Amino acid sequence: MSIDNINKPKAEIADSNVAATSVMGRLIQGRFATGWSWAVGGVVVLALIAYPFVNPSDTFGINLLVQILIAAIFALSYDLIFGYTGLLSFGQASYYGLGGFAAGLLVARFNISNFWLSLLVAIVVASLGAAILGIFSIRTSGVYFMMLTLALAQMLFSLASKWDFTGSSDGVTFTRPEFSIFGFSLTDLVPFYLFVLFAFVVCFLVLTMVIRSPFGQALKGIRDNENRMTAVGYQTRNFKLVAFIIAGAIAGLAGGLNALSNGFVGANTLNWVNSGAVLVMVLLGGKGTLVGPVVGAFFTIWLQSQIQGSGSSIPLGNYTLADRWLSVLGIIFMVFVLFAPNGLVGLGKSLVRSKLVKNLLGRVK
Amino acid sequence: MPAIATATALEVNNVRKQFGALAAIGGVTLTVGQGERRAVIGPNGAGKTTFFNLISGALPLTSGSIVLNGANVTTVPAWKRVRMGLSRTFQRNNLFLSLPVYDNVQLAVQREKGTSYNLFRPASGFPEVRAKVLEILDKVGLSHRAEVEVANLSYGEQRQVEVALALASDPKILLLDEPTAGMSITETRRMIDLIKGLPRDLTLMIVEHDMEVVFAISDYITVLHLGQVLTGGTPAEVEADPRVREVYLGEE
Numbered sequence: 001m002s003i004d005n006i007n008k009p010k011a012e013i014a015d016s017n018v019a020a021t022s023v024m025g026r027l028i029q030g031r032f033a034t035g036w037s038w039a040v041g042g043v044v045v046l047a048l049i050a051y052p053f054v055n056p057s058d059t060f061g062i063n064l065l066v067q068i069l070i071a072a073i074f075a076l077s078y079d080l081i082f083g084y085t086g087l088l089s090f091g092q093a094s095y096y097g098l099g100g101f102a103a104g105l106l107v108a109r110f111n112i113s114n115f116w117l118s119l120l121v122a123i124v125v126a127s128l129g130a131a132i133l134g135i136f137s138i139r140t141s142g143v144y145f146m147m148l149t150l151a152l153a154q155m156l157f158s159l160a161s162k163w164d165f166t167g168s169s170d171g172v173t174f175t176r177p178e179f180s181i182f183g184f185s186l187t188d189l190v191p192f193y194l195f196v197l198f199a200f201v202v203c204f205l206v207l208t209m210v211i212r213s214p215f216g217q218a219l220k221g222i223r224d225n226e227n228r229m230t231a232v233g234y235q236t237r238n239f240k241l242v243a244f245i246i247a248g249a250i251a252g253l254a255g256g257l258n259a260l261s262n263g264f265v266g267a268n269t270l271n272w273v274n275s276g277a278v279l280v281m282v283l284l285g286g287k288g289t290l291v292g293p294v295v296g297a298f299f300t301i302w303l304q305s306q307i308q309g310s311g312s313s314i315p316l317g318n319y320t321l322a323d324r325w326l327s328v329l330g331i332i333f334m335v336f337v338l339f340a341p342n343g344l345v346g347l348g349k350s351l352v353r354s355k356l357v358k359n360l361l362g363r364v365k
Numbered sequence: 366m367p368a369i370a371t372a373t374a375l376e377v378n379n380v381r382k383q384f385g386a387l388a389a390i391g392g393v394t395l396t397v398g399q400g401e402r403r404a405v406i407g408p409n410g411a412g413k414t415t416f417f418n419l420i421s422g423a424l425p426l427t428s429g430s431i432v433l434n435g436a437n438v439t440t441v442p443a444w445k446r447v448r449m450g451l452s453r454t455f456q457r458n459n460l461f462l463s464l465p466v467y468d469n470v471q472l473a474v475q476r477e478k479g480t481s482y483n484l485f486r487p488a489s490g491f492p493e494v495r496a497k498v499l500e501i502l503d504k505v506g507l508s509h510r511a512e513v514e515v516a517n518l519s520y521g522e523q524r525q526v527e528v529a530l531a532l533a534s535d536p537k538i539l540l541l542d543e544p545t546a547g548m549s550i551t552e553t554r555r556m557i558d559l560i561k562g563l564p565r566d567l568t569l570m571i572v573e574h575d576m577e578v579v580f581a582i583s584d585y586i587t588v589l590h591l592g593q594v595l596t597g598g599t600p601a602e603v604e605a606d607p608r609v610r611e612v613y614l615g616e617e
């Protein structure tokens with residue numbers, strides 16, 4: 001006993017020294033790693049800014065990038081719910097669709113042709129929708145949560161596809177609101193593309209901030225073990241609801257941008273297929289990372305354009321590959337769920353850790 | 366009761382918990398004074414964990430009532446009881462497995478410090494939270510493991526994180542469900558020291574099979590058997606009680 005007592009203070013001092021060094025280590029390592037990621041991200045964004053100036057005639061490519069960026073914003077919003085909070089929702093299309101309809105109907109039904117107002121209304125309506133649907137969904141969990149989010153979303157879908165106000169099954173066509181920044185009209189492709197890129201970067205930064213905040217930590221805690229969160233005093237429902245609203249706002253922005261880019265919004269934006277598509281994007285890229293959904297959106301939309309371009313000539317039974325887009329999505333989904341649950345980002349990380357780093361370290365030694 | 370007469374921290378009145386036909390807790394009444402070190406022992410399946418689940422609010426009661434520091438909390442949800450000063454650990458490790466030890470403790474500390482709804486600053490950027498996390502890691506002896514994901518810890522280390530999470534919210538009443546089960550001898554010693562070093566005004570209830578731990582820590586023992594209080598007394602009294610030996614031997 002007496003030996004224990006003599007040794008104890010020393011051990012404690014040693015421990016707190018280790019604590020200090022290990023926390024410093026964490027900071028330094030963290031800063032180093034994030035420094036690199038930010039550098040790579042910055043280069044990608046610069047390349048995206050440069051692209052239309054280098055290839056001004058490639059309207060197909062720029063259009064595709066617009067679609068990819070909008071899908072990436074949408075997928076980022078879903079990752080907050082699925083990847084960070086661990087909620088397998090099948091209703092993310094609701095907020096995308098609500099945003100799209102809000103932006104489009106403001107022009108088509110209320111004769112208010114204002115780009116900014118359309119986007120603002122898209123965000124507000126989608127967040128309200130997320131708050132209302134969220135209050136119901138969040139009371140359930142597991143399979144019931146999945147079913148309820150799906151059922152509520154499909155209710156909105158069938159409402160929109162039958163109601164004249166929302167253009168029933170034909171959708172709503174409207175004149176894209178005129179707006180210009182620095183003398184560039186946003187109805188032109190390149191300025192619009194740059195604006196969408198800007199919106200994407202803002203969403204990415206906002207979500208980065210949210211994920212790193214105490215609130216973001218709490219979402220991860222709920223994902224890992226909601227019951228334990230309750231046992232340390234969290235009222236988890238509130239956190240899930242706030243996550244729903246933030247994700248709804250961002251999905252609404254994506255839906256609004258999509259409507260404004262096409263001058264059209266239809267009930268299909270509300271369809272569960274869209275929720276399934278973002279789920280695939282997030283899984284494919286890597287859930288619970290912010291880079292993952294972006295990578296996933298890029299691959300999914302790119303693949304879709306390839307298949308719908310050339311795939312219509314590839315026969316597949318009585319159909320063509322293009323008709324089978326949903327099956328393609330389904331197969332990607334299965335493969336990643338079964339073999340790479342952490343997506344492309346996860347695969348990349350383990351590759352870097354296993355081979356490259358070991359080789360480099362080996363050489364240093 | 367211990368010699369010092371103190372305020373009542375916890376009152377359990379005729380509490381029952383029915384799982385179908387099984388009365389896991391079949392009418393238990395007891396009082397725990399503030400600052401008391403109360404051990405709850407009993408053979409496997411006696412209802413000890415269920416009893417803790419009822420006190421902490423993890424399970425609803427079938428009947429009876431629970432009073433915490435004078436407030437009736439019978440229908441108060443678990444998360445609110447934590448804010449009233451009640452904290453617990455779990456018999457089976459119940460942690461945030463994908464997060465590092467540091468982040469596990471930080472979750473509990475940031476809740477206590479009221480910063481959890483902040484969306485704008487990095488979680489690691491709150492000095493008062495950081496200081497408290499480091500203090501608790503030091504207390505449970507996990508400072509050197511702060512950066513390790515909990516899933517990669519040894520079982521005994523995970524038990525220490527359990528206790529760290531419970532301590533992080535500065536509890537007035539602490540329920541420990543077999544904190545040393547699965548720990549090495551060194552880890553167990555350390556845990557005993559930690560528990561002995563807890564503030565004297567903290568009320569402790571501990572479920573423990575290791576009699577060495579029970580004797581080192583508790584000043585009063587309640588023996589549960591088949592969901593009911595078989596007997597209670599000082600460690601010496603309980604040890605000498607033939608009925609206690611009987612229920613333990615009967616089970617083995």
Ligand SMILES: Nc1ncnc2c1ncn2[C@@H]1O[C@H](COP(=O)(O)OP(=O)(O)OP(=O)(O)O)[C@@H](O)[C@H]1O
Binds near residue numbers: 410413
């Ligand atoms: N959620 C539940 N549903 C049904 N029966 C349960 C439930 N939880 C516990 N029981 C039953 O209640 C009885 C008491 O279980 P409990 O876990 O409280 O015992 P314990 O004293 O903690 O035992 P141990 O020493 O093994 O941890 C057991 O018969 C158990 O099977």
Ligand SMILES: [Mg+2]
Binds near residue numbers: 413414
């Ligand atoms: Mg038990």
